[in-house]
Amino acid sequence: MSSQPTLRILDHTDLALHPAYCDYVAQVFSQADFRRWCEWDQWAPGYRAYSLFEDGRVVANASTMRQRLIVGGEEIVAFQFGAVGCLPERRGRGLARRAMQAALAECGDAPALLFANDSVLAFYPRFGFAPAPQALFEAPHAVEPAPRRAPQLDLADPTVRARFLALAARAAPTGGRFASRDYGRVATWYAANGFAAPLFELDPDTWVFAREEDGVLEIEDVVAAAPSQAALAAALPRLIERPVRALRFGFDPEQLWPQARASGPDEDAGLFLRGLDPSRLGPHSRFPVLART
Known part of the structure; x- marks a missing residue:
């Protein structure tokens, strides 16, 4: 076993290394899996993994996804981190830190964000990340079902997936305070893992992820060329x-449903920012859940 794992930067072309x-x-994230997402051919040029290899295995990693963020009404290019960690038996040797440093060096001065779990909240401030609160949004609104439900689509179908990605690429952001554009391939990861709400096609230019539970309709995301509250x-x-x-909304509905109000903090978000002033997000914001890596 080598004493110094080798850094490899994986992109969509490194098909032979994707299984590792x-x-x-x-092994590191019990509820995450990339196999089906890769089978769906969703690893695109904007996603890169800074992986430390040892005897053919990835022992530590930090990945980045290039994203077009909307912050305070301005569109900026940023990098969202994900899959940061180390194999349990190799922890305590600074390997995750080395992967983070390599990824940050490639990002340069560009803003960065990530969503962390409770076990590593003390790790990211070492790299200049600062925690930022996120809110939950709800609105009272009584609705009766229509005689016929909108068609439900399955992103496992390659034709449906291609149509979805094309729409996501030109879709308008759901808000202006803290949102993103063209994150279709992040949303397909949630669908591939069974985490996304059912997907409905309202019309060719408007698709909605939504689920109902206990008298509440959760609108997880609206992927539309021209979203509007009336529509x-x-x-x-x-x-x-x-x-x-x-x-209930899986994003900040300040534009799409302005009468919605923050109903409390999103205790599970664990948002950290680097190179972004949290005050630009306003007192309450919610980054789209299907845009989080």
């Missing part, structure tokens, strides 16, 4: 099978 990366993710309100009856009394 997928094995690493499965969404008219479509709500086609998203449900039973009456609902309230709406």
Whole structure:
């Protein structure tokens, strides 16, 4: 066994090394898997993994996804980190730190963000990341179901997936305070792992991830060329099978449903920012859940 693991920067072209990366993710993150996402051919040029290899295995890693963020109404290029960690038996040797340093060196001065779990909240401030609060948004709104529900689509179908990615590439952001553009390949990761809400096609230019539970309709995301509150309100009856009394949003609905209010902090978000002033996000914001890596 070598004493100094070798750094490799993996991109979408390194197909022979993708299985080792997928094995690493499965060992470090119990609820994450990249195998099906890779089978769907979703690893695109904007996603890079800074992996430390030892005897053919990835033992530590930090990945980045290039993203087009909307911050305070301005579009900026930033990098979102994910899959940061180390194999359990190799921890305590500074390997995850080395992977982070390599990834940050490639990012340069560009802003960065990440969503961390509770076990590593003390790790990221060492690299200049600062925690930033996120909010939950809800709105009272009674809706009765329509006679016919909107068609439900399956992103496992390559044709559906191609249509979705094309729409996501030109979709308008759902908000202006803290949002993103063209994150279709992040959303497909959630679908590939069974984490995304059902996907409905309202019309060719408007697709909605939504689920109803206990009288609440969660609108996880709206992927639309020209989203509007009027169009969404008219479509709500086609998203449900039973009456609902309230709406919950997986993004900041300040533009799409302005009467929604922050209902409390998102305790599970664990957002950290680097090179971004949290005050630019406003007092309450919610980065789209399907855009989080």
